[in-house]
Amino acid sequence: MSELEPWQWPEEVWRTIVEEVRAGRSLTPAAWPGGAKVAVAISFDSDHETPLLRDNQQTPGTLSTGEYGARVAVPRLLRLLDESGVKASFFVPAVSALLHPGEIDAYTAAGHEIGVHGWIHERNTLLSYENELDLIGRSLDTLEHLSGTRPAGIRTPSWDFSPSTLTVVRELGFAYDSSLMADDEPYEILAAGEPTGLVEIPVEWIRDDAVYFGMSRYAGLRPYTPPADVLELWKREFDGAYADGGLFQLTMHPSIIGHRSRIWILRELLSYIAGHDGVWTATHQQIADACLGKDRS
DSSP states (O other): OSSOOOOOOHHHHHHHHHSSEEEEEOOOSSSGGGBBBBEEEEEEEEOHHHHHHTTTOOHHHHHHHHHIIIIIIIIHHHHHHHHHHHEEEEEEEEHHHOOHHHHHHHHHTTOEEEEEOSSOOOGGOOHHHHHHHHHHHHHHHHHHHHHOOOOOOEEOSSSSOTTTTTHHHHHOOOOOHHHHHHHSSSEEEEHHHHEEEEEEEEOOOBTTTTHHOOOOOTEEEEEEEEHHHHHHHHHHHHHHEEEEEEEEEEEOOOHTTTTTHHHHHHHHHHHHHTTTTSEEEOOOHHHHHTTOOOOOO
């Protein structure tokens, strides 16, 4: 069908494309652990230098922006999480973990979850099945070796699936994924209409710091949203989850949110959340366990 334009496709083509990976049944439990009204899952993608290396950017000035994440932002964030009593999930590219192994030790010592986030923040949607299996498999083994625990979850570095990703993720035995956006609440992933047993903990660009504070010098990308406005957006996302009795999931990047002029909004947000009754703050793995009736909170 490559010679046809999408508007020329017969129904079986566009229907097959759409139904390859789809949202299945909702997995939001009837009640969150401890009778909580809302679940809160705070996460960080600890990319650091890896997106730059992936794009063959090798100059010290460019790489230093990623180094900031490991050198300054992560310790700052870990102090804030400790003060707030929050356990978070850190999704770490394997190359980032190898560059900063002490960071993995710090996450583990503080009781945070470590999840897979690719090898070098590769664009997995461009990979063959063999390459994707190799890179995710090596990433899984590397993080297990450094942390002492085999990760239960994956967030693809592209926040997307290639034609092979779901197969690879299932072959490697992950319990959950956190890369897709078909719902506000956790759901079971379907493969061509068939249940997989794999929990999806959905992300959303609205709940990601990079879209508001992204910076690319030569592409002309500049931060465009004041931090206070982002705080208001995230508060409203939490309020909606609280009203629905659902999940508030948030994704941040140490090298982005960890600056002095931005980290205050995370402090304010966590304080705002803590001011509500019936909040269960958990790692992504704990959320997945609760969705599967395996509460380990």
